[in-house]
Amino acid sequence: xxxxEASAARSADGTLLIRVAGPWHLxxxxxxxxxxxxxxxxxxxxxxxxxxxxxxxxxxxxxNFLVHVVERCQESGVPMDREGLPSGVRRLIALAExxxxxxxxRVRAVSPSILDRVGLVSTRVGESLTASLSLLGDVxxxxxxxxxxxxxxxxxxxxxxxxxxxxxxxxxxxxxxxxVGSIFAFVGAVQLQKxxxxxxxxxxxxxxxxxxxxxxxxxxVLAGRTGAAYAAQLGTMKVTQEIDALTTMGISPLxxxxxxxxxxxxxxxxLLCLYSDGVGILGGxxxxxxxxHIPPVTYFQRIQASVDLTMLSGGVFKAAVYGVLVAFAGxxxxxxxxxxxxxxxxxxxxxxxxxIVLIITACGIFAVAFYILGI
Amino acid sequence: xxxxxxxxxxxxxxxxxxxxxxxxxxxxxxRRNDIFIIMGASGCGKSTLLRHMxxxxxxxxxxxxxxxxxFTRADPVERKRMLRGVGTLYQGGALFSSMTLAENVGMPLAxxxxxxxxxxxEIASLKLALVGLKGFEDFYPSQLSGxxxxxxxxxxxxxxxxxxxxxxxxxxxxxxxxSRLLDDLILELRDSLGATIVIVTHELASIFAIGTxxxxxxxxxxxxxxxxxxxxxxDHCDNPMVxxxxxxxxxxxxxxxxxxx
Numbered sequence: 001x002x003x004x005e006a007s008a009a010r011s012a013d014g015t016l017l018i019r020v021a022g023p024w025h026l027x028x029x030x031x032x033x034x035x036x037x038x039x040x041x042x043x044x045x046x047x048x049x050x051x052x053x054x055x056x057x058x059x060x061x062x063x064n065f066l067v068h069v070v071e072r073c074q075e076s077g078v079p080m081d082r083e084g085l086p087s088g089v090r091r092l093i094a095l096a097e098x099x100x101x102x103x104x105x106r107v108r109a110v111s112p113s114i115l116d117r118v119g120l121v122s123t124r125v126g127e128s129l130t131a132s133l134s135l136l137g138d139v140x141x142x143x144x145x146x147x148x149x150x151x152x153x154x155x156x157x158x159x160x161x162x163x164x165x166x167x168x169x170x171x172x173x174x175x176x177x178x179x180v181g182s183i184f185a186f187v188g189a190v191q192l193q194k195x196x197x198x199x200x201x202x203x204x205x206x207x208x209x210x211x212x213x214x215x216x217x218x219x220x221v222l223a224g225r226t227g228a229a230y231a232a233q234l235g236t237m238k239v240t241q242e243i244d245a246l247t248t249m250g251i252s253p254l255x256x257x258x259x260x261x262x263x264x265x266x267x268x269x270x271l272l273c274l275y276s277d278g279v280g281i282l283g284g285x286x287x288x289x290x291x292x293h294i295p296p297v298t299y300f301q302r303i304q305a306s307v308d309l310t311m312l313s314g315g316v317f318k319a320a321v322y323g324v325l326v327a328f329a330g331x332x333x334x335x336x337x338x339x340x341x342x343x344x345x346x347x348x349x350x351x352x353x354x355x356i357v358l359i360i361t362a363c364g365i366f367a368v369a370f371y372i373l374g375i
Numbered sequence: 376x377x378x379x380x381x382x383x384x385x386x387x388x389x390x391x392x393x394x395x396x397x398x399x400x401x402x403x404x405x406r407r408n409d410i411f412i413i414m415g416a417s418g419c420g421k422s423t424l425l426r427h428m429x430x431x432x433x434x435x436x437x438x439x440x441x442x443x444x445x446f447t448r449a450d451p452v453e454r455k456r457m458l459r460g461v462g463t464l465y466q467g468g469a470l471f472s473s474m475t476l477a478e479n480v481g482m483p484l485a486x487x488x489x490x491x492x493x494x495x496x497e498i499a500s501l502k503l504a505l506v507g508l509k510g511f512e513d514f515y516p517s518q519l520s521g522x523x524x525x526x527x528x529x530x531x532x533x534x535x536x537x538x539x540x541x542x543x544x545x546x547x548x549x550x551x552x553x554s555r556l557l558d559d560l561i562l563e564l565r566d567s568l569g570a571t572i573v574i575v576t577h578e579l580a581s582i583f584a585i586g587t588x589x590x591x592x593x594x595x596x597x598x599x600x601x602x603x604x605x606x607x608x609x610d611h612c613d614n615p616m617v618x619x620x621x622x623x624x625x626x627x628x629x630x631x632x633x634x635x636x
Contacts, residue, residue: 026488059536064501091567099507340472
């Protein structure tokens, strides 16, 4: 590809004539001003002039080149005569010089030492804990307002959130629960059949689904489905200043945005968990009846015998707690989100991670507590 | 063959969303080196017209020509090639929030020129210097004021030395001084780069300060109400609506009473 050329020649009176020629196009790359560098530095010329008579066409590459030359000349205090340049180029150079570089604007990335980083991370963890606790406190107060029927939110919003978190989650909950139930039955059956105890597969599926898996699986599905959505919604509302608008209107974003979400998930999760228990047991039945040839009546009798109401209510209670945790994590991360597209994405990711960590932690605490209580 | 100096031609353009017709039968020509203003009341479809001109929306009917070539009928590859000569400044700047200013401006350069990263950075710095943002290369858009975001958006729009620059409400949300400086910058760029500039705006001060030609979209009749240099329209247009717009007359009554009296 043909490219622009620059050359310099000294005349008798000490003038350095810089000649630019040919087509100057970005596509051809940037000619380096280094060639002219030593001309300017070695023995500074009395004056610099330009000749563009052989210049065929130009774009930013020429302007960039000349801005560098001009800077060098100014550094070494050489006077310049820009008359020889096309007027467009002259004006662009003037424009580039018009606003001086703001002092201190340039930020230099300094990579902190290991100790610094450990310190930074710990303070950040501390801050994040404080933020979570303070949100927890605010939410508790908002719940108090709600109980006294003083909380300000739109009941339409609440109903819509209930529909989104509840009814619209049915297909995915069905799929996951059915599969989890049948996987349990399948894995259990292989082991139990060795002892000729294949019929106890019903106990296995029933207890596992009702005690733990119904609540945990629903919780995890909703963490990915609804918790992430809450974080993205609130994060975007922060970007578009909707949350600021609420605050200046004197409406607490916690009552208006967080409370309905907590209530929606807190109400819907137990129902979804009940549904998930049922579908899981059906999934187990499909394997037990289809593969192990256990009579349906026997399967459901075993389920009835092994699952009691305490177990069921324990599972449903856990589900309600998981629901509140998921909504809490989603809203917390959404409200903490920064004001950019990537920050909203981070908030959604972090909401899912936080939800799952909280669910699993709570699950462990429940296991110990239920054991001590003898449930 | 298009007339000499004609840069963009809009022919019989109808813009519609489904069965809702926003504007119909728009016909106008943008000449080379024009600063062409698209004006009209809020919500009349100015920005949508701009979106049609750069191919973000498809016309329900009619065509847009760049030079003598139909942009509307061009295939995607051809369109992409044509759009390389076009820079667009969006209303909110539309800078990528996860990238620094230098990366934002450098993106089209890295994509369309064979420059190495250091050279891309160099040209990006030059473009930022042209809009008065020298030294802000490593800033993220969220760290800047509204006016600076606009100027950075302009630097990105002209990264590839486009022949045509589209501006969507360049002065919206800017103080009068910043808005004036932006106008000066647009004029300067038009003269030095030799670009054609199309601006959607309803900022009267800049319409008169920099506009060389214009069209007025009428929200009631849903088509062009007038076209011509803005000052001519203000002084000589027979459409009372256009005159009212350009003189900021409060409502139809003042216009009618002055006509009667």
